[in-house]
Amino acid sequence: MLIWSAKGSRGAPSLRALPFLFLVAALLGMLPLLHSHGLQSDPVMASEPPHHYPAVISGNEPGDITAAPLGVSQEISPLPNHSSPGHAKNRKAFPVLGIDYTHVRIPFEISLWILLACLMKLGFHVIPSVSSIVPESCLLIVVGLLVGGLIKGVGESPPILRSDIFFLFLLPPIILDAGYFLPLRQFTENLGTILIFAVVGTLWNAFFLGGLMYAVCQISGTGLNDIGLLANLLFGSIISAVDPVAVLAVFEEIHINELLHILVFGESLLNDAVTVVLYHLFEEFANFEQVTVTDIILGFLSFFVVSLGGVFVGVIYGVIAAFTSRFTSHIRVIEPLFVFLYSYMAYLSAELFHLSGIMALIASGVVMRPYVEANISHKSHTTIKYFLKMWSSVSETLIFIFLGVSTVAGRHYWNWTFIISTLIFCLIARVLGVLGLTWFINKFRIVKLTPKDQFIIAYGGLRGAIAFSLGYLLDYEHFGMRDMFLTAIITVIFFTVFVQGMTIRPLVDLLAVKKKQETKRSINEEIHTQFLDHLLTGIEDICGHYGHHHWKDKLNRFNKKYVKKCLIAGERSKEPQLIAFYHKMEMKQAIELVESGGLGKIPSAISTVSMQNINPKALPVKRILPALSKDKEEEIRKILRNNLQKTRQRLRSYNRHTLVADPYEEAWNQMLLRRQKARQLEQKINNYLTVPAHKLDSPTMSRARIGSDPLAYEPKSDSGNLPIITVDPASPQSPESVDLVNEELKGTSCLPPSPEEDEEGLVMRVKDPSSPGTDDVFTPGAGDSPSNQRIMRCLSDPGPQPEPEEGEPFIPKGK
């Protein structure tokens, strides 16, 4: 308890967390108590005769004493609640309240651990100061250490992270989450690089490290001579694999660009095949007297079998899942289950045959995703996303906590030479490997990897729980030095996670800041940069992405022609995304309309205030550059920087804690809303032309509208098949909307003439509809007032009508 109170006394924000910590401590304190209760009640259960009854009471007391002082209620009557035989000499009272811990022990403890993990996660977000410096994974390991120490201090033996639990229950959710949301385009574009890093890099690491450690063992006379070459190679192969869990945990917090993220992460995923093969290989070889060439060749072959077999299994399950989802339109609620179960089965099936389960999982997720998403409902899609994020979050937290606990619990054998040299050689191997491979890869890459990229790739090679679990699987008979191996593995894991994890963010900032300071761009440059970016992206899309790779086009064509027809239910196989997104967008807009009065409130109050201070009417029309104050210029720059729509290449980085909206969908939404706003801009001027006295369907109005935007107000008759969501308050048909326009017009004061046009403000001008007039922008108070917003929405069309012959059914034709 001292530990917890010491932690709590650190400061005001920590005080808020104090109840959390006490609660956690209470929960954990219950654990050993109940555990000992369980142990005590066992002999009780075995003995039926009631004259053992006094023994029961006395037996329970030591249990009470060993319990933590908190949270134990003494009113629990220590009566066994199994029914005593009716012929008892001393008849007990009917047990109103009893305690039977063994009955619920396992689920209870599991739930308690998971609860601890979640509370810890919560706690870290409540105390932001600590988690901004130290990555969450480190904090969790520390918590694990503390919990382990607590449990040990109480006298119990803390649980160790058992390998089967880790591989069967904790790892799959994380990998599935990663595989399902894998950004496929970046992945396939960089697949060559990733494969080289994963395969060649891991092999290099394993052999280099194994060889050097063998040399160290031979050289030093500290009792390490008995560790053979094979054992060392095995150790090397265990420790050399970059761990996806650790990488994900650290990288998501530092927001590096997509390329590096996908490189390191992809490498960590794909090196599982290599690790599995090497591990089994060396484990088997350690039993042999002699390793022949045949064995080596077989090992080489098994690599291909393991990796390709894993992928094959994954693809099969993915296809089955996609096919199943085609028929689930009547039972929507179990759709997510299919995704999870099929993926999990893929993992287990691969593990069954000693194939690479991780690759199977990734393959099934990647294969099933496009088809499943086309088939399932929007809600199921959200459910899948949420569940995957939830499970992977919890899994990751549990893994790190258990790592900490296992460190305390396990038996350790510390050998300075071995461990320190392991650490050093690991780092050296990684750096050399990355440098060498990058030099080789850059010959073939179009976008070269800069030294800064190389540094991050090398530095981001974190080791994690997979290495620990693999080490734990070693048995003592063949590997007597298992404890030493485990200690070394844990040391390396700690070092990479703590030191590298903590310092990578400042280092990245340091390296990035140097570049940023060079560019202090003018507003023009900002805008033009973004403009050119979009332009380039557009041209790139027109040209098609893949250079001379016809096979990718062929794959796409094959996909469209045959596969989609099989796996996607009926009518949705043609461009389902457009329809779905349009529906979603309409839905969102309708909800927004109903909920709020204002569209797009500016997030920061500062920019609102200062921007409105710049009265547009009062802007001097000087010929020289007016001295806009530094602040205002910064405002503009900040607004531009935050609000210019980013092209694909700079998407938000992967984040474990939030649901990242599908970038394509987001781009769609943004674009449609933006077009709408642009049209509103036009229509705002064009609708000041006529004074609407009656309903919109009057010929004057319709002519005015149609004149400005031909698609806007087609006759409503053929709107039957299109789900147009009309919301009453803002529906164009409602008369009150028309009156609002009237009122606004009446309230509008005289507009000052803009320097470019010398006519009066409200004159009808035959204008090209695509260019907005200048008058509207000078309307005073026409900013965020709710009525004005509503007008703008009223005047905009309810939604574009489908025009099949145009070929753009859901894109408003305004430009």
Added chain:
Amino acid sequence: MGCQSSHPSAIPELDEIMLETGFSQASVVRLYDRFQALDKEQKGYLSKYDLQGIGELAVNPLGDRIINAFFKEGEDLTDFRSFIRVLAHFRPVEEGKSNETGRPEPMNSRLRKLQFAFQLYDQDSDGKISRDEMLQVLRLMVGIQVTDEQLVCIAERTIQEADQDGDGAISFEEFATSVEKLNVEQRMSLRLLK
């Protein structure tokens, strides 16, 4: 839709195209394949509808403008020659090649790239980017949180910054000056089009 790549002899005017645009034969062949893949009805021409069918282009803020850049004024169809002429602007600039006098300005020179970009700003082709045109572009590119007044201020400021002769609009020379520091050659080059 042919799955095979086209034979160079199948491409009309191949030599003139290579001379005019500077593409290698492999690039021309590849772009011809792409042209044919986009031309779903095998008309031999591309219509706006074909280009609008590209999904990623639809979410591009400048999507419509880019598409329109491929088509001449008022026309609705473009042939392969015009298609590749536009794409020639995005060919990476060769390093180390001296500008031979007497030869016409290559299509992927910095000047031509800038002219193409300017064309996309200047919709009414009057040689200037007026404040309305800047406002339009900004509206397209900027998120919905930014209000119209803010946009107007930004557009005003942009024009003021770049405008040197004080006519309230950005001419091509002023545009070129304002993007001097930007690495236009790289920003407007598509490495695939080597």
